[in-house]
């Protein structure tokens with residue numbers, strides 16, 4: 001057997017052949033099925049982009065209409081899922097609530113027919129349609145309120161914001177939210193997608209695939225960084241404090257949240273678009289002092305770490321956008337999951353098409369031939 005060098009974090013090791021998305025970290029390019037994200041952000045919608053990722057081509061007018069309609073029809077969650085969520089502790093993190101709820105879907109839809117395209121489509125529709133409903137339901141229920149039913153006359157993003165805030169959102173805010181979902185839907189072989197593919201490779205159901213990916217996305221080195229960015233900006237508190245804060249963190253060898261990326265060595269193209277979206281929101285709804293702090297931070301970090309290729313990543317400006325929409329900080333990562341579920345499902349489908357169960361190897365660095373010490377001698 002060929003012996004390979006151990007690479008911590010599997011850096012640079014291909015884990016799949018995939019035609020779903022492409023990143024050029026040196027040039028700052030991200031494409032979904034070959035289409036640049038700048039173009040999709042300007043011209044597409046989240047559901048259209050999800051369709052593109054999962055089925056490989058942009059849908060025709062009729063295909064898109066049918067897909068949107070199916071998703072619209074499946075937004076409601078079973079009352080027993082709602083009741084189950086009601087008993088979740090209100091102090092629990094919404095990502096944990098989402099992971100448990102996504103896994104619970106597998107109990108209610110236990111048929112597993114992985115080679116049937118109709119089953120794949122049903123599962124895709126159900127997951128894309130119900131995840132936002134579950135996120136919004138937990139948010140209302142943890143405040144002691146009843147969840148709000150989805151509204152069929154609202155499109156995907158507007159309906160989510162409506163279910164979350166119990167009022168119809170501003171049209172610009174809903175449009176910007178939809179673009180945020182496009183920007184978060186897919187990003188090649190990241191930790192949660194890898195997790196999704198490993199789980200998919202065992203031929204389990206798609207609810208287990210999504211639940212395992214949600215668990216992986218929750219950590220602060222992955223999706224959870226956007227929450228920590230806001231906490232960091234709040235801790236800095238003023239533009240004057242930025243430089244001493246950055247210097248102290250770097251001296252103590254601490255990471256600055258929202259900066260750096262395993263792949264991008266330039267500013268993340270998603271951060272560029274998110275910054276523009278944040279500015280559009282501030283123009284319409286008034287500025288945010290944390291944006292001034294963020295801009296100063298970007299300048300100082302570029303000065304100190306630009307030579308190492310450390311620039312803002314997707315999480316740096318997304319939190320500011322969601323904050324301006326009045327979304328609580330601990331929902332930022334569940335919103336990331338609302339988008340990314342479509343990317344995970346595209347990888348699920350691709351994995352099934354050419355499946356081989358993941359079974360990597362390890363470099364054993366433990367002992368051998370160790371004698372058993374009886375309990376009384378330990």
Ligand SMILES: CC(C)(COP(=O)(O)OP(=O)(O)OC[C@H]1O[C@@H](n2cnc3c(N)ncnc32)[C@H](O)[C@@H]1OP(=O)(O)O)[C@@H](O)C(=O)NCCC(=O)NCCS
Nearest residue numbers: 221222225254255256257258259260261262308313314315
């Ligand atoms: C995303 C991340 C995990 C990528 O890590 P990675 O590819 O393993 O990069 P490394 O941790 O090996 O970093 C390479 C160098 O850049 C530095 N660096 C990387 N990210 C940094 C950050 N956010 N702040 C300060 N220094 C950073 C490292 O200290 C290291 O310096 P060294 O070579 O002098 O030791 C890392 O940049 C990070 O932790 N960022 C903050 C969390 C975050 O925003 N995550 C969201 C990602 S979308």
